[in-house]
Amino acid sequence: MSEEKEEASFSILTIYDELEKRRSEPESPGLSSQPEQLGEVYGSPQPPPGSPRQSGPAYVDMSWESPPPWAPQILDSSDLQASWLPEAELGEDAESGFSSPPGSELGQPCPSPPPSEEVWSLLRTIPPVPDEAVVRRRAPRDSWKVGRLHHGKNVYAVAISSSTHHVYTCGHGYIRVWDESALHAWDQAPQAQLNLQDRQNCVLTCKLFPDEQSLITGGVSRTLTLWDLAPTPRVRAQLASTGPKCYSLAISSNAQICLACFKGFVEIWDLQNQILIRKHEVPVYGSRCVDLAGNQFWTGGEDTRLYAWDLRSYQRLQQHDLKHEILSITHDPSEEWLLVGLKMSEIIILHTHRKEKFKASLEKYIYHHNLKFSSCGNYFVSTLDQSIHCLAAPSLQRLFQAEESTDILCCDVSSDNQYLVTGSKNSAVYQLL
Numbered sequence: 001m002s003e004e005k006e007e008a009s010f011s012i013l014t015i016y017d018e019l020e021k022r023r024s025e026p027e028s029p030g031l032s033s034q035p036e037q038l039g040e041v042y043g044s045p046q047p048p049p050g051s052p053r054q055s056g057p058a059y060v061d062m063s064w065e066s067p068p069p070w071a072p073q074i075l076d077s078s079d080l081q082a083s084w085l086p087e088a089e090l091g092e093d094a095e096s097g098f099s100s101p102p103g104s105e106l107g108q109p110c111p112s113p114p115p116s117e118e119v120w121s122l123l124r125t126i127p128p129v130p131d132e133a134v135v136r137r138r139a140p141r142d143s144w145k146v147g148r149l150h151h152g153k154n155v156y157a158v159a160i161s162s163s164t165h166h167v168y169t170c171g172h173g174y175i176r177v178w179d180e181s182a183l184h185a186w187d188q189a190p191q192a193q194l195n196l197q198d199r200q201n202c203v204l205t206c207k208l209f210p211d212e213q214s215l216i217t218g219g220v221s222r223t224l225t226l227w228d229l230a231p232t233p234r235v236r237a238q239l240a241s242t243g244p245k246c247y248s249l250a251i252s253s254n255a256q257i258c259l260a261c262f263k264g265f266v267e268i269w270d271l272q273n274q275i276l277i278r279k280h281e282v283p284v285y286g287s288r289c290v291d292l293a294g295n296q297f298w299t300g301g302e303d304t305r306l307y308a309w310d311l312r313s314y315q316r317l318q319q320h321d322l323k324h325e326i327l328s329i330t331h332d333p334s335e336e337w338l339l340v341g342l343k344m345s346e347i348i349i350l351h352t353h354r355k356e357k358f359k360a361s362l363e364k365y366i367y368h369h370n371l372k373f374s375s376c377g378n379y380f381v382s383t384l385d386q387s388i389h390c391l392a393a394p395s396l397q398r399l400f401q402a403e404e405s406t407d408i409l410c411c412d413v414s415s416d417n418q419y420l421v422t423g424s425k426n427s428a429v430y431q432l433l
Contacts, residue, residue: 010348010359015389015396139379139392140432142400143420146184147429151176155423156204156219160414163212164229166191167419169427170203170217177233183419183429194233196221207249207258212415216271218246218260224269237274241267250292253335257311259297261290266299268311280314282307289328293335293352300326306340306348320357322348327369332393333377341369345384360396368407375415383408383422388430390420404428 149169157170167178176190196203204219214236215227224239224246243262250259251271260267264284268277288301296317300306302325308318328341331352340348345366349358366385373380379399382389388402388411410423413432420430 010357013349013358013360013396015360015362015391015398017398139374139376139399140390140417142433143388143390143402143430144433145402145428146431147182147188148186149176149178149182149190149421149427149429150187151423151425151427154409154425155427156202156409157206157217158410158412158421158423158427159206159208159215160412160419160421161208161212161215161229162414162416162418166229167421167427167429168206168215168229168233169421169423170206170219172202173199175203175217175227175233183421183431192233194227196225197238205246205249207251209251209255210253211255214255216249216251216258218249220245224249224258224260226271226274239269239274239276242276242279243267247288248290248329250290250297252292257292259290259292261287261299263287266290266297278314280309282309289326291329291331291338293331293338296352298329298338300329300340302326306350308352320348320350322346327366328371330371330373330380332373332380333375339371339373339380341371341382343367343369345369347371347382368409370408370411372411372413374413374417376417381411381413381420383411388420388422390432402430 149167151169151171153171153173155169155171159168159170160166161168165180167183169176169178173196175194175196177192177194178188179191182188182190198221201221202219203217206215206217208215213228213230215229216224217227218224218241222241222244224241226236226239228234228236241260241262243260243265246260246262248261250261251257256270256272257277258269258271260269264281264287266280266282266287268280269275270277282299283301283303283305285303286301286305286307287299289299291298292311295311297309297311298306299309300322304322304324304326306318306320306322306326306329307316309315310317322340322342323344324346325343326340327343329338331338336352338348338350338352340350342348343366345362345364347360347362349360350356362384364384368383368385370383371380373393377393379390379392382391385407386404388404388408390399390401391397392399404422404424406424406426408422408424411420413420417432420432422428422430
């Protein structure tokens with residue numbers, strides 16, 4: 001076990017708006033750079049979103065599967081090699097012989113021999129792909145408030161299932177189910193209401209399964225509830241927990257493990273067999289939030305310390321003193337980067353394995369701070385009390401900002417990157433543009 005106590009300060013990142021000019025900003029759109037003191041760059045370079053589309057087979061921007069690092073370097077155009085060459089270039093290379101394959105000039109080994117004339121002939125027969133067929137995952141540039149979901153009571157947890165085309169708002173006594181038509185309305189009734197077995201119970205946290213067809217909820221109840229959402233929502237099972245109030249939930253990417261965070265301990269559940277694996281003790285005031293990334297899970301709370309634990313040995317791996325109360329923890333789709341929301345509205349960015357740590361600082365005292373990463377990994381949403389901020393990753397450019405009339409207690413972004421739903425007494429629905 002190795003324990004890391006926070007001594008050195010975090011590297012500071014700046015949240016900026018599109019119109020702001022930064023001295024280190026490169027000319028190429030889609031590439032960003034941070035001040036030199038952020039340190040060495042890790043990860044593979046990705047083609048910029050603004051690069052020309054190819055006239056040959058479609059170039060698919062898959063950078064969303066592995067989000068770039070938070071301190072990217074400026075790349076020369078020679079480094080940005082496309083997977084396919086235009087048809088005219090194919091002919092030139094075929095006549096002169098294939099030389100200098102992509103990567104060789106950078107000192108990288110070429111794993112396979114050059115394509116034969118027969119392969120080139122086949123590639124020439126492939127017709128050009130229309131521009132509209134090129135698939136790109138882009139961050140939203142703006143939002144449009146299109147509706148409101150009248151839950152009736154405070155919404156403490158919300159989930160958007162693109163798989164079932166429904167939104168689930170959770171609170172005191174019941175869960176309400178909204179279909180897609182309700183997202184574009186201001187006074188539409190919910191499609192269904194799921195009453196809790198004990199109407200005095202309150203759902204404080206919920207997590208969708210990766211397939212988005214199941215949901216687990218926890219809160220002011222000594223049970224965790226598993227819901228099947230399709231074809232119609234119903235209770236699949238109830239897991240008897242050992243604590244009176246569940247503050248936070250986390251699910252592994254394969255939906256086999258669930259973590260439930262209580263005051264002073266975390267329950268580790270086998271979801272497939274619906275059995276409690278372990279009741280793991282954590283600091284009493286360090287268990288408000290929990291998140292799971294790979295073989296580590298992270299906890300934090302009022303004691304201002306972020307703890308990393310090994311899921312196999314249950315030993316403490318890291319400890320970071322963040323100086324302010326931790327209100328939320330989440331990770332990006334690659335499970336490499338961790339975002340931590342603090343009560344001073346600061347956002348802490350940590351690498352889950354490497355000693356890389358950054359901080360985006362905003363001097364503002366808040367009561368509610370929620371973070372939600374998009375499924376594509378190139379942006380995330382941060383809600384601070386009544387404010388909504390959508391930030392690009394890794395540049396931290398503010399894509400858009402919105403204000404609500406009441407405090408936002410939770411939020412979720414649909415996996416198809418179409419909708420943002422906030423949770424308060426009346427949930428606001430934003431369409432991402």
